[in-house]
Amino acid sequence: MNQLVIGGKTLQSRLLIGTGKFPDKKIVPEVVEASGTQVVTMALRRVDLDSKEDNLLDYIPKHCTLLPNTSGARNADEAVRIARLARTMGCGNWVKIEVISDNKYLLPDNMETVRATEILAKEGFVVLPYMNPDLMSAKRLVDAGAATVMPLGAPIGTNRGIRTKELIQIIIEEIDIPVVVDAGIGRPSEAAEAMEMGADAVLVNTAIATANSPVHMGKAFHLAVQAGRLAYEAQLGRQSTYGNASSPLTGFLYEGVNS
Amino acid sequence: MSFYHVYQTIRDDDFYPMHDQTSEKDMMTILHKNILTEDDFLRLLSPMAEMYLEQAAQKAHALSLQYFGKTVLLYTPMYLANYCVNRCVYCSFNTQNVIERRQLTYNEIEEEAKAIASTGLKHILILTGECRKTTPVAYIVNAVKRLKKYFDSVGMEIYPLTEEEYKTVINAGVDSLTVYQEVYDETIYDNVHLSGPKKDYKYRLDAPERACRQKIRSVNIGPLLGLNDWRKEIFFTGMHAKYLQKKYPDVDISISLPRIKPHAGTYEARYDVNDQDLVQALMALKLFLPRVGITISTREAPDFRDNLIPLGVVKMSAGVSTEVGGHALEHGSDSQFEISDPRNVNMIKHAILKKGYQPVFKDWMPF
Numbered sequence: 001m002n003q004l005v006i007g008g009k010t011l012q013s014r015l016l017i018g019t020g021k022f023p024d025k026k027i028v029p030e031v032v033e034a035s036g037t038q039v040v041t042m043a044l045r046r047v048d049l050d051s052k053e054d055n056l057l058d059y060i061p062k063h064c065t066l067l068p069n070t071s072g073a074r075n076a077d078e079a080v081r082i083a084r085l086a087r088t089m090g091c092g093n094w095v096k097i098e099v100i101s102d103n104k105y106l107l108p109d110n111m112e113t114v115r116a117t118e119i120l121a122k123e124g125f126v127v128l129p130y131m132n133p134d135l136m137s138a139k140r141l142v143d144a145g146a147a148t149v150m151p152l153g154a155p156i157g158t159n160r161g162i163r164t165k166e167l168i169q170i171i172i173e174e175i176d177i178p179v180v181v182d183a184g185i186g187r188p189s190e191a192a193e194a195m196e197m198g199a200d201a202v203l204v205n206t207a208i209a210t211a212n213s214p215v216h217m218g219k220a221f222h223l224a225v226q227a228g229r230l231a232y233e234a235q236l237g238r239q240s241t242y243g244n245a246s247s248p249l250t251g252f253l254y255e256g257v258n259s
Numbered sequence: 260m261s262f263y264h265v266y267q268t269i270r271d272d273d274f275y276p277m278h279d280q281t282s283e284k285d286m287m288t289i290l291h292k293n294i295l296t297e298d299d300f301l302r303l304l305s306p307m308a309e310m311y312l313e314q315a316a317q318k319a320h321a322l323s324l325q326y327f328g329k330t331v332l333l334y335t336p337m338y339l340a341n342y343c344v345n346r347c348v349y350c351s352f353n354t355q356n357v358i359e360r361r362q363l364t365y366n367e368i369e370e371e372a373k374a375i376a377s378t379g380l381k382h383i384l385i386l387t388g389e390c391r392k393t394t395p396v397a398y399i400v401n402a403v404k405r406l407k408k409y410f411d412s413v414g415m416e417i418y419p420l421t422e423e424e425y426k427t428v429i430n431a432g433v434d435s436l437t438v439y440q441e442v443y444d445e446t447i448y449d450n451v452h453l454s455g456p457k458k459d460y461k462y463r464l465d466a467p468e469r470a471c472r473q474k475i476r477s478v479n480i481g482p483l484l485g486l487n488d489w490r491k492e493i494f495f496t497g498m499h500a501k502y503l504q505k506k507y508p509d510v511d512i513s514i515s516l517p518r519i520k521p522h523a524g525t526y527e528a529r530y531d532v533n534d535q536d537l538v539q540a541l542m543a544l545k546l547f548l549p550r551v552g553i554t555i556s557t558r559e560a561p562d563f564r565d566n567l568i569p570l571g572v573v574k575m576s577a578g579v580s581t582e583v584g585g586h587a588l589e590h591g592s593d594s595q596f597e598i599s600d601p602r603n604v605n606m607i608k609h610a611i612l613k614k615g616y617q618p619v620f621k622d623w624m625p626f
């Protein structure tokens with residue numbers, strides 16, 4: 001399989017996982033192992049460095065890249081402050097930008113996200129911005145120095161699958177940095193679907209964390225992501241916007257060229 | 260425009276015909292819908308809906324998992340003072356009740372803070388009665404500044420403030436506000452608040468909105484169940500939450516449904532609200548407003564609280580004392596009301612884990 005490179009790091013696994021909704025922090029290491037993930041995101045507002053036994057960071061295996069997210073930020077300035085805080089706290093220089101000022105649907109604010117990305121990328125952060133799947137915003141994020149774009153498949157936590165398929169497909173075709181589908185994926189089959197579409201990776205939280213067995217579900221996603229990627233690379237899943245007629249109308253032009 | 264205008268348009272609605280006309284088919288339709296109308300919400304509060312409580316609970320559980328995961332945030336209240344100029348018939352702090360009155364000094368606040376922080380809690384809710392003379396806004400601001408040294412999140416449940424005052428306390432570090440309307444029915448409101456500034460129904464009703472305009476992070480509202488027909492009060496509460504959610508999308512709105520508890524006065528709840536009623540109320544709210552957080556206090560018994568967790572409770576108080584100085588000081592004061600869940604933080608933490616949920620101590624930081 002081709003490898004995924006984000007911020008100069010080569011990743012074997014195309015599954016990123018979130019830690020926000022687990023029944024117990026203690027199962028995080030087991031889920032990480034079953035899912036094969038190498039990137040684990042967590043809300044910085046939940047990290048409690050003072051607490052000896054309840055520090056989430058202790059449960060994230062050392063080989064994983066930490067991806068602190070700016071959940072709770074309502075505008076770019078707050079996201080920037082959280083990112084800087086994360087770096088000072090020793091969480092590395094990767095950051096997932098989440099700027100949400102709509103607490104009902106939890107939809108990201110693309111404009112503020114671009115603004116935060118620009119500031120943080122200049123400061124040397126590896127910025128992974130969560131966004132509404134809009135091509136022009138994705139382009140602006142690339143210009144701003146984002147390491148990936150992370151369009152949503154459906155609103156956070158809804159488990160509704162990839163409802164924004166057409167828009168994400170366009171982003172995949174047009175954007176040259178990795179595209180990570182984030183939010184909305186509720187089943188392994190939907191993760192496979194994202195991968196078949198050509199997404200570079202998926203980020204899953206709710207579906208794994210709230211399953212009856214998060215460990216088994218982590219494994220299921222691991223396999224689904226691999227299967228989807230394999231299908232994509234085998235070029236079975238690729239869809240073309242233009243018809244490939246079986247009897248081409250311009251075929252006559254080339255007839256006899258090779259004969 | 261304020262929620263009061265919305266209230267005026269629905270205050271005289273006769274809910275009962277709608278309740279009587281609710282059929283089993285209506286219930287099935289509602290339970291399969293993603294977005295509920297106000298009529299659907301009203302029907303979920305009907306007696307007919309009692310038959311569908313389990314289905315509603317299943318749906319509420321699924322919604323809650325999707326939005327909040329398997330986590331419950333823990334916090335504890337800290338009573339700063341129990342001086343009060345109001346005469347609310349249901350409360351021990353009522354100015355006419357003969358109880359031991361106390362107010363914490365700043366040093367005592369720090370002592371209490373240390374005791375609470377040693378249990379691991381990072382979220383705190385400060386409370387006072389309404390007495391601008393002993394507990395003016397300046398006192399609250401100083402208290403908040405001291406508490407910020409120990410806690411990530413400081414919430415406030417005090418008398419309603421002006422918008423300017425909300426700005427001051429928010430700047431000092433307050434990130435959440437709890438204001439219970441107590442009872443949305445304006446006539447009953449007038450009857451149970453015998454005297455004092457709290458008699459001003461509209462000023463209290465508009466308090467959350469004044470704080471929202473000043474960019475508070477989260478607002479918690481609710482009725483005090485037992486003062487009126489719970490079905491009506493829950494409907495008004497849901498409408499209030501929806502109004503705030505729509506008008507202030509950047510503010511997190513949550514709801515608590517406290518029931519009247521024994522206190523130092525003689526007033527007893529006029530309207531009974533049993534456990535099943537409370538569950539029905541919670542389910543209706545959850546289905547109508549899936550993103551709204553539900554908070555459950557120690558007014559409820561341990562088993563009942565534990566059983567509510569999978570139904571969508573996302574915030575619980577723990578290690579509670581309703582006395583001023585009840586966490587660290589030798590001589591506390593009289594309590595505001597009797598609590599029903601005396602478990603300490605550690606016990607509640609384990610109870611939550613036993614339910615298959617993660618107790619969260621820190622879910623906020625100032626940035």
Ligand code: SF4
Pocket residue numbers: 343344345346347350351352353354387388389457
């Ligand atoms: S409910 Fe509040 S305002 Fe009323 S008497 Fe008690 S402390 Fe005072």
